[in-house]
Amino acid sequence: MxxxxxxxxxxxxxxxxxxxxxxxxxxxxxxxESDEVFSHLMGTVMATYTSNTFWLVSGTVLLALLFGLPAAWIMAMCRLPGEKILQWALVLPLAMPGYIIGYIYTDWFDYAGPIQIFLRDVFGWQSIHDYWFPDIRSLGGASMVLALVLYPYIYLLARAAFMEQSVSLLQSARLLRCSPWDSFRRISLPLARPSIAVGMSLVAMETLGDFGTVSYFAVNTLTTAVYDTWLGYSNLNAAAKISAIMLMVIFLLISAERFSRRKQKLFQQEFEHGDDVRYSLTGAKKWLALGWCWGLVGCAFVMPLLQLGYYAWHYFAESxxxxxxxxxxxxxxxxxxxxxxxxxxxxxxxxxxxxxxxxxxxxxxxxxxxxxxxxxxxxxxxxxxxxxxxxxxxxxxxxxxxxxxxxxxxxxxxxxxxxxxxxxxxxxxxxxxxxxxxxxxxxxxxxxxxxxxxxxxxxxxxxxxxxxxxxxxxxxxxxxxxxxxxxxxxxxxxxxxxxLATYVFNFASDEQLELAALPAILLVIVGLIPLVMVNRSLEQKH
Missing domain, CATH: 1.10.3720.10 (MetI-like)
Structure with missing residues (x-):
């Protein structure tokens, strides 16, 4: 029984x-029933919140695609010096919270930051009216910062997809004298589309849920609307309505990703041990590929971490x-x-x-x-x-x-x-x-x-x-x-x-990044652990 x-x-x-x-x-x-607060939001600022959210998500996904897709193809299909270290280093930005990158880049690129001060000293500019410089505290700046942190989602999934593609297809493309660009555009990219779509949906959902970065950049999105409605108006009903809208958006993102690949079936034989169909880059192409990949690692992880380390060292007693x-x-x-x-x-x-x-x-x-x-x-x-x-x-x-x-x-x-x-x-x-x-x-x-x-x-x-x-x-x-x-x-x-997360956020929001550096480094170190585990699992597979 x-x-x-x-x-x-x-x-x-x-x-x-x-x-x-x-x-x-x-x-x-x-x-x-809708109350006065939600009706007021719908009649005044909800259109702005929704528009900002759409453009923020779209801009972040496109930039993450621009950052992560070339890096994924380079690491999967090309031979480069130091590639073992580089393929691991490209994942590191995931360990860096987006709002910390945002604080550091704002500190660097703002009017009172070292970059604009250097430009004014070199060219003799006296005020902001003498030159034009992109505003880092904007929707575009928030998209760039979030893309630097989130591009590894696309990189990881696209790289795995490129490495699982049929060797015979790639060899046939070379026999037909397809250039690397043609091989990427006509074979690798269409076959990797399901994985890329999953990566893009992950980036979109992470962007939609971000609060720390958009709050610091003063970009009003649906997420900040939920936060402000609850803490500013103490109105749980209105906050729940906005939250329901966001859940519907997430449902649509997931459904769109699955619908886009509903009829696609892939039967491929992945790289076998001993098969190496990768391109050997030389000259300017090699340095361009290395510059692109190491540039991503430097901008999204190494330089921000060095800045945090500098602050933590000099302000250790206060921290x-x-x-x-x-x-x-x-x-x-x-x-x-x-x-x-x-x-x-x-x-x-x-x-x-x-x-x-x-x-x-x-x-x-x-x-x-x-x-x-x-x-x-x-x-x-x-x-x-x-x-x-x-x-x-x-x-x-x-x-x-x-x-x-x-x-x-x-x-x-x-x-x-x-x-x-x-x-x-x-x-x-x-x-x-x-x-x-x-x-x-x-x-x-x-x-x-x-x-x-x-x-x-x-x-x-x-x-x-x-x-x-x-x-x-x-x-x-x-x-x-x-x-x-x-x-x-x-x-x-x-x-x-x-x-620790709220502690860092409070200090950084008060423009006291120096005091937030030590706990921020601790959060980054903790965040590195799952990345090491993910990368080791990928290495065992391939």
Whole structure:
């Protein structure tokens, strides 16, 4: 007789419903009647917010494509000196938060920055009226900064796609005397289009959800509208409506990406060991390729990191304070808690699917992963709605029994941030543990049942030792992502509570980048860990 797995069924469906609750809460609140604040926004500034968002996303995607696509083709199809180091270095900008790059570039390119001061000294210009210089604090400047940070999404996916293309097709193109440009335009690019489309959609979603960079550049987008509506007007209803609009945009982006490749099927044989059909660049072409790739690394990572290092060294005494140490501990506690809960949830929903095996058991897995596509600012509003309702219920219940008001137990404590981080990054843990469980032979499950093991014993004594590495990686990735998360932390942090991300944001927003440099470097170092893991996995594949 088949075991009912009541505990796993109840836990899997219950936890997945809890994680999808913030998204449902946004739409439930958004369909309510419009209030004066939302009507005022719709009649005045919403068109500007929407237009800015469209142009910001479009500009960032195009620039990221311009930066990442040539670099991906060069690293996949050309032989270059130092290519082993370069192919890893091109991924490093992902570890640099966009708002930190924005602060540094503004410091360099602003009117009072070193670059414009140097130009005025050299050419004898006296004021801004004597010359023209592009305004870094603009929508175009924000697009450039975000593209420098996000182009590795396109680079990674496009490079992998180029390396998986059929050797015979590339050799046939050479026999037909196709130039490298013709080979790229007529063979490599069309075959890599699905991967490029995925990379572009990732860049678009990250741009749509960015708050730190656009806030500093004074570009009003839908994300800043959510933030301002909640903190400025204290209006959760209007914030939920704007959040619902953003969720619909994200849904359209994902649907458009999938629709664009719905009928495309690729049957290719990737590079085999010993096959080297790459081009040998010489002369000016070699130096141009090296200059392009190393220039990206220098502009997006090396020079900003050197600037942060300079500030951290000279202002170490002012930066190493009790506040910095306390906020580091805050980030550590919150991130560790989120990682622990995310791994536990991922184990439950994945193990339930393995035990039952029916297609319906995939629903909790997919539902629990939805939060990863939701911007942090939008997710914060979704988390606030049910937690605020839970606080009201708890206080009403306590008063009815004469216990007094316990206060904001859920929405006013670390519970809100931890819950948001788990909703946001559970997909990372679920994917890691899902791939680890898939490598465990089903015969071990049958042998365990034959020996009389219950499902909990099977998990503890058979599966956990085998998937321990996958669990550790899942927890590490969730921990790192939680350490870097800014948007949700800004909206959900309790009073007098800061994380490293909000600490850096507050200093940099006050034009005190020198004091923000030390915690910013710590965030960058933490962000390097998953990049090293991703690059090592790519090297093992190819």
């Amino acid at each position: 088949k075991e009912k797995y009541m505990f796993w069924r109840t836990s899997g469906w219950g936890l997945s419903l809890l994680l999808v609750l913030p998204i449902l809460a946004i739409f439930y609140t958004a369909i309510g 190493w304070t009790t506040e910095f140490q306390q906020y580091s501990i805050n980030s550590l506690v919150v991130s560790l808690a989120a990682a622990l809960f995310a791994v536990m949830l991922a184990l439950i929903v994945n193990f339930y699917h393995r035990l039952d095996g029916r297609r319906s058991t995939l629903v909790p897995i997919r539902a629990s992963s939805l939060g990863y596509a939701v911007p942090g600012t939008v997710l914060a509003i979704g988390v606030m709605i049910p937690l605020t309702s839970a606080d009201h219920l708890l206080n009403d219940f306590a008063i009815s029994f004469g216990l007094g008001r316990p206060g904001l137990v859920f929405s006013g404590t670390m519970i809100a941030i931890i819950f948001a981080f788990v909703v946001r990054f559970a997909a990372v843990a679920i994917g890691s543990i899902e791939s680890s469980l898939a490598k465990v032979p089903p015969s071990l499950d049958m042998a365990s049942k034959t020996m009389g093991y219950a499902s909990t014993q099977m998990l503890r004594r058979v599966h956990l030792p085998l998937i321990r590495r996958g669990c550790l990686i899942a927890g590490l990735l969730v921990f790192i992502e939680s350490m870097k998360e800014l948007n949700a932390a800004l909206l959900l942090r309790p009073f007098n509570f800061e994380t």
